Amino acid sequence: MFIERMMNYLERIHLETIRAVDCHGTMTAAAEALHLTQSALSHSMRKLEDQLGVPLWHREGRSLRPTQAGEYLLATAKRLLPQFAHAEERLAQFARGERGTLRIGMECHPCYQWLQKITPPYLRDWPTVDFEVKQEFQFGGIGALFAHEIDLLVTPDPLRKKSLHFEPVFDYEQVLVVSADHPLAQKTHVVPRQLGDEVLFTYPVSQDRLDIYNRFLAPAGRTVRKQKVVETTDMMLQMVACGRGVGALPRWLVEEFSEKYAVRPVRLGPNGVQKQIFVGVRRTDLEVDYINAFLELARGFRERSEEQAPS
Amino acid sequence: MFIERMMNYLERIHLETIRAVDCHGTMTAAAEALHLTQSALSHSMRKLEDQLGVPLWHREGRSLRPTQAGEYLLATAKRLLPQFAHAEERLAQFARGERGTLRIGMECHPCYQWLQKITPPYLRDWPTVDFEVKQEFQFGGIGALFAHEIDLLVTPDPLRKKSLHFEPVFDYEQVLVVSADHPLAQKTHVVPRQLGDEVLFTYPVSQDRLDIYNRFLAPAGRTVRKQKVVETTDMMLQMVACGRGVGALPRWLVEEFSEKYAVRPVRLGPNGVQKQIFVGVRRTDLEVDYINAFLELARGFRERSEEQAPS
DNA sequence: TTAATCGATGAGCTATGTTCATCGAAAGAA
DNA sequence: TTCTTTCGATGAACATAGCTCATCGATTAA
Numbered sequence: 001m002f003i004e005r006m007m008n009y010l011e012r013i014h015l016e017t018i019r020a021v022d023c024h025g026t027m028t029a030a031a032e033a034l035h036l037t038q039s040a041l042s043h044s045m046r047k048l049e050d051q052l053g054v055p056l057w058h059r060e061g062r063s064l065r066p067t068q069a070g071e072y073l074l075a076t077a078k079r080l081l082p083q084f085a086h087a088e089e090r091l092a093q094f095a096r097g098e099r100g101t102l103r104i105g106m107e108c109h110p111c112y113q114w115l116q117k118i119t120p121p122y123l124r125d126w127p128t129v130d131f132e133v134k135q136e137f138q139f140g141g142i143g144a145l146f147a148h149e150i151d152l153l154v155t156p157d158p159l160r161k162k163s164l165h166f167e168p169v170f171d172y173e174q175v176l177v178v179s180a181d182h183p184l185a186q187k188t189h190v191v192p193r194q195l196g197d198e199v200l201f202t203y204p205v206s207q208d209r210l211d212i213y214n215r216f217l218a219p220a221g222r223t224v225r226k227q228k229v230v231e232t233t234d235m236m237l238q239m240v241a242c243g244r245g246v247g248a249l250p251r252w253l254v255e256e257f258s259e260k261y262a263v264r265p266v267r268l269g270p271n272g273v274q275k276q277i278f279v280g281v282r283r284t285d286l287e288v289d290y291i292n293a294f295l296e297l298a299r300g301f302r303e304r305s306e307e308q309a310p311s
Numbered sequence: 312m313f314i315e316r317m318m319n320y321l322e323r324i325h326l327e328t329i330r331a332v333d334c335h336g337t338m339t340a341a342a343e344a345l346h347l348t349q350s351a352l353s354h355s356m357r358k359l360e361d362q363l364g365v366p367l368w369h370r371e372g373r374s375l376r377p378t379q380a381g382e383y384l385l386a387t388a389k390r391l392l393p394q395f396a397h398a399e400e401r402l403a404q405f406a407r408g409e410r411g412t413l414r415i416g417m418e419c420h421p422c423y424q425w426l427q428k429i430t431p432p433y434l435r436d437w438p439t440v441d442f443e444v445k446q447e448f449q450f451g452g453i454g455a456l457f458a459h460e461i462d463l464l465v466t467p468d469p470l471r472k473k474s475l476h477f478e479p480v481f482d483y484e485q486v487l488v489v490s491a492d493h494p495l496a497q498k499t500h501v502v503p504r505q506l507g508d509e510v511l512f513t514y515p516v517s518q519d520r521l522d523i524y525n526r527f528l529a530p531a532g533r534t535v536r537k538q539k540v541v542e543t544t545d546m547m548l549q550m551v552a553c554g555r556g557v558g559a560l561p562r563w564l565v566e567e568f569s570e571k572y573a574v575r576p577v578r579l580g581p582n583g584v585q586k587q588i589f590v591g592v593r594r595t596d597l598e599v600d601y602i603n604a605f606l607e608l609a610r611g612f613r614e615r616s617e618e619q620a621p622s
Numbered sequence: 623t624t625a626a627t628c629g630a631t632g633a634g635c636t637a638t639g640t641t642c643a644t645c646g647a648a649a650g651a652a
Numbered sequence: 653t654t655c656t657t658t659c660g661a662t663g664a665a666c667a668t669a670g671c672t673c674a675t676c677g678a679t680t681a682a
Contacts, residue, residue: 053406095364373628
């Protein structure tokens with residue numbers, strides 16, 4: 001048809017506008033947020049609509065409702081704009097002579113507690129690296145890695161893909177935690193049936209992500225009397241210590257808290273429930289020094305803890 | 312420091328420039344490719360460098376070598392620009408009243424052969440939907456799904472993630488294919504040892520993705536006399552038919568070709584090697600009619616083939 | 623040496639995107 | 653109902669961001 005088809009109609013400002021209208025409700029409010037006049041946005045978007053040949057909003061009365069095309073562009077904006085923002089942020093860090101930002105994603109509570117041990121020495125070694133920790137992902141941790149939302153994922157579920165690199169960084173045993181004067185506290189281990197009359201405290205995550213179900217109760221076809229959700233580890237241990245129920249935590253965590261709270265770890269089943277935490281990165285990022293340094297540090301930690309407890 | 316920190320320095324044109332310079336070697340050539348003058352690019356990029364406070368290229372003599380910041384921005388450009396292009400393409404389709412483009416990714420050869428069966432009826436039902444099939448992914452099929460490079464992934468390896476939806480669409484048996492006058496052609500099944508003196512033809516993919524190794528030879532600790540790579544199914548069957556070696560293919564494919572070539576399927580091991588192919592989509596795309604329609608069609612195909620061969 | 627080609631730069635122009643002023647329509651308040 | 657406010661659309665006027673042109677010095681190949 002036309003010789004010149006390679007015109008770039010779509011610009012960042014259009015995406016900014018689409019998103020601002022969605023988020024502020026009206027075009028006028030969006031204009032204010034973008035430090036422009038309502039007229040400017042109106043002209044600009046009308047021009048875009050003309051060039052694309054498709055309306056982006058249904059004009060109903062004095063309100064704007066996105067068309068199908070508008071919805072699509074909105075989704076695109078919400079995906080692309082944060083990447084622009086992050087790129088600018090990153091370049092600003094280059095300008096300041098800093099190394100960058102290490103954005104860490106986490107998918108489980110033990111991951112978080114492990115991370116809290118790694119963080120201090122890392123921050124000391126890399127004072128110019130910014131540190132961000134995120135826990136909620138629209139498309140899951142793996143998706144966040146691929147989408148460059150995060151640079152590093154701490155997770156119990158590794159994924160073999162040649163573009164990603166996963167590496168175990170921490171091994172631990174998941175144990176039952178009971179009050180010190182609980183009858184089970186004296187046992188070498190507990191079997192699923194013995195939890196039939198207990199209240200179980202868990203973190204607020206879906207049941208299929210709780211190892212005590214996956215690896216202990218469910219295989220035996222057992223369940224507990226009642227499950228109650230607690231937000232924090234301290235809260236869980238408080239409730240357990242005063243005999244209101246039992247919980248499931250990494251052994252090292254229980255032992256660490258056993259002075260503060262009167263709680264004891266009990267092995268889950270005769271062999272225990274062994275777990276591993278992995279760190280995943282994009283393979284292309286393995287060359288980035290401050291990312292690689294984090295992995296090195298994690299490896300060092302792992303070796304040290306294995307020496308202490310060669311089990 | 313400054314009140315106004317929310318300036319958007321980085322624009323699409325800058326990314327275009329960075330990429331064009333990388334791909335054409337010089338700024339002058341890049342300018343021509345972008346239908347601009349060399350002067351325009353020079354001014355524009357210098358302004359950006361000033362605003363960001365970071366040089367993007369080392370100026371060495373009359374050539375440009377990207378700085379670390381430049382490399383980073385180049386990687387960003389290569390990731391973001393295709394998404395701009397695709398968004399414009401998609402909006403142009405909206406303008407033409409078309410539904411969109413179904414971009415399918417594939418991770419294995421049997422996937423491709425299955426797809427060839429689904430494609431004709433789909434194209435008939437959805438004449439306004441464009442159809443694209445890709446086979447190479449920088450970050451793997453799952454990564455391509457997350458990065459919106461493709462809309463649909465056909466793969467033997469599903470992945471449980473709540474943002475993705477995987478669904479089995481095709482079950483088949485992987486069999487050994489031999490010449491009709493090969494001694495093994497008369498057997499009900501073959502055991503790993505019997506392939507010790509054979510030449511094995513395979514597609515050009517890494518060994519750990521070949522089921523005949525993963526599920527048949529490797530578990531028995533056996534191997535073949537020699538492995539040879541062929542590019543196409545026809546080529547493989549030609550070589551097999553004239554007794555130059557053996558191959559591994561889905562049973563239905565062998566049976567389909569058994570009239571054209573003098574080849575026979577032989578079960579791998581007493582129980583055979585059973586395989587499944589899955590289709591994965593982003594969960595948010597399940598509402599898109601022409602994507603959902605593909606899944607429906609795939610389901611229909613699966614039910615029909617199960618009726619034919621209830622095994 | 624010569625000639626070609628690179629990127630940088632300043633001056634000047636043009637066209638793009640902005641503001642201003644104003645409109646009609648819609649929605650909320652009295 | 654009527655009055656008032658607030659929405660988005662529009663045309664004209666304007667300002668400036670971004671482009672071209674012309675030219676420079678430096679580098680590289682012939």
